[in-house]
Amino acid sequence: MDGGNDPYTDDDRYADDELYTIGELARRTGLPVKTIRFYSDSGVVPPTARTDAGYRLYDLNALARLDLVRTLRELGVDLATVQRVLDREVTVSEVAAAHAEALDAQISTLRLRRAVMRAVAKRGSGPEEMELMHKLAKLSDEERNRIVIDFIEDTFGGLDANPEFVAMMRSAMPELPDDPAPEQVDAWVELAELVQNPDFRARIRRMAELQASERDTGYQDGLHHELTETIRTKVENAIAAGQAPESAEASRVVDELIAAYAEAFGSTDGPEFRRAMLHRLEVGSDRDAERYWQLLAVINGWPVPPTLVPVFEWFIKALRLNAG
Numbered sequence: 611m612d613g614g615n616d617p618y619t620d621d622d623r624y625a626d627d628e629l630y631t632i633g634e635l636a637r638r639t640g641l642p643v644k645t646i647r648f649y650s651d652s653g654v655v656p657p658t659a660r661t662d663a664g665y666r667l668y669d670l671n672a673l674a675r676l677d678l679v680r681t682l683r684e685l686g687v688d689l690a691t692v693q694r695v696l697d698r699e700v701t702v703s704e705v706a707a708a709h710a711e712a713l714d715a716q717i718s719t720l721r722l723r724r725a726v727m728r729a730v731a732k733r734g735s736g737p738e739e740m741e742l743m744h745k746l747a748k749l750s751d752e753e754r755n756r757i758v759i760d761f762i763e764d765t766f767g768g769l770d771a772n773p774e775f776v777a778m779m780r781s782a783m784p785e786l787p788d789d790p791a792p793e794q795v796d797a798w799v800e801l802a803e804l805v806q807n808p809d810f811r812a813r814i815r816r817m818a819e820l821q822a823s824e825r826d827t828g829y830q831d832g833l834h835h836e837l838t839e840t841i842r843t844k845v846e847n848a849i850a851a852g853q854a855p856e857s858a859e860a861s862r863v864v865d866e867l868i869a870a871y872a873e874a875f876g877s878t879d880g881p882e883f884r885r886a887m888l889h890r891l892e893v894g895s896d897r898d899a900e901r902y903w904q905l906l907a908v909i910n911g912w913p914v915p916p917t918l919v920p921v922f923e924w925f926i927k928a929l930r931l932n933a934g
Contacts, residue, residue, distance in 0.1 A: 629659060629667040639676055646676065654679055654693055685709065721789040722747055728792035729799070743799045747786070754798070755783045761805035765814040769822040784909045797908035804905070810898050820893050838918070840870055845921045855928035864932045867925065884933045891929065895922040 632650075636643045649655040650666060655676045657666035668676075675696060682692045687705060694700045726747050730740045749757075759780070766776050786798055804810055844863050853859040865879075871887050872879045897919050907914045 628669055630669070630673065632666060632668075635668050635673060635676065638673060639680060641676070641680060649676065649679060652689065652693075654689065654696065686713070718788045719748075722795075725790045725792050725795045729795040732792055733796065743795065746799050746802045747790075747795050751783075751785065754786065754802075757802055758783055758805060761811065761814075765811055766818045769818050771818045771821045775821070782903075782906055782910075784906060786909055787911070794909050794911075797905045801902065801905040801909065804898060804902060813893075813896055814899060816893050817896070817899065820890060824890075837870060837874055841867055841925055842918060842921050845924050849920070849924060855924055856931060860924075860928040861932050864925070864928050868929070881933065884929065888926065888929050888933050891922060891926050895919070895926060 630638070632643050632646050635641075635646055639646070646655070650657060655668070655672055658669040658672050659667045661667060678696070679692055682695065682702075682705070683689070687695075687709060691700070691705055695702055695705055723744075726740075726744050729735075730743060733739070735743065762776070762779050766779070784798055784801060786794060790798075844867060848860060848863050851859070853863070868879050868884060868887060872883060875883075877883050900915075900917060900919055904914050904917075906912070
C-alpha cells in the first residue's frame with residue numbers, strides 16, 4: 611500500500627532513527643521524490659521496511675545505494691547496467707572502463723561535428739555543401755586513404771613513373787586528427803573534392819605520362835629539387851627587380867635556366883629542346899597539383915610549402931617568348 615503519495619514525504623524522519631521516509635531521502639540526496647519513488651518501484655533501491663500503513667522506509671544502506679545510483683546515472687550509465695552493478699554482476703571499474711571508451715568515441719564525434727560546423731560557418735556553406743562536408747569528415751582513416759589511393763592508382767597506374775615519387779605519394783595520406791581545427795576539415799573536404807575531379811585526374815595523368823617518358827632520357831631525377839631551387843632563386847630575383855617576362859633581362863634568365871635543363875637532360879640548347887621544355891613546364895606546372903600538397907600539409911599539421919606558381923608562370927611566359 612503506497613497510494614502514489616506518501617504522507618511522510620514532508621516529515622523529517624520516521625520514529626525509528628535509522629529509517630528514513632522518501633522526503634528525508636530526497637533532502638539528503640537532492641533527488642526529487644518522484645525519482646526516488648521510480649527507483650524504488652523499479653527495484654533498484656527497494657524499501658528497507660514499511661510502516662503499518664504500508665508506506666516505504668529506507669535505511670543507511672539504501673541511502674548509500676541511492677547515492678551510487680545517482681552518480682552512475684549522472685555519468686550516463688543506463689539503469690539496467692546500474693542494476694547489474696548493484697547486484698554485483700559487474701564491477702564499477704568494469705563499467706567505468708566500458709563507458710570511458712564510449713565517451714572517448716562520443717567526444718571524438720562531437721569534436722568532429724564542432725569542427726565541421728565551424729568550417730561551414732567560415733565557408734558560408736549551404737545545406738548541400740554542409741551535408742557533403744559532414745559526410746566526408748566522418749569517414750574513417752581507412753576510408754579517407756582509399757579515396758586518395760584510388761586517385762593515385764588511377765593517375766599513375768600502369769606507368770613507369772619515378773618510383774620514389776609514387777612511393778612518396780602513397781605514403782602521404784590525409785590523417786585528420788581526432789580534434790580537427792575547422793581549417794583541417796575544410797582542407798580535407800577540398801582535397802577529397804579535388805582528387806575526385808575528372809579534369810584534375812586527367813591533368814595529373816598527363817604529368818605522370820610525361821614523367822614516365824623521361825625515364826628513357828638523360829634526365830637525372832636527383833637534380834629535380836636542385837633545378838627547382840635554381841629556378842625559384844633566379845625568377846624571384848627577376849620579379850623583385852621588376853623584370854617582366856617580355857624584357858631583355860628575362861631573356862637572359864631563360865638562357866641560364868635552359869642551359870641548366872640541357873645539362874640535366876644530357877642535351878643541348880636549341881629551338882627543339884626549348885619547345886620540349888616549354889611543353890614539360892606547361893604540363894608539369896599546375897596550380898591544383900601544388901594545392902594538393904598544400905592541403906595535405908594543412909590536414910596533417912605539416913608546414914605548408916610556399917607557392918611556386920608565380921615563379922613558374924613567369925618562367926613559362928618568358929620561355930614561350932624565347933622558345934625559338
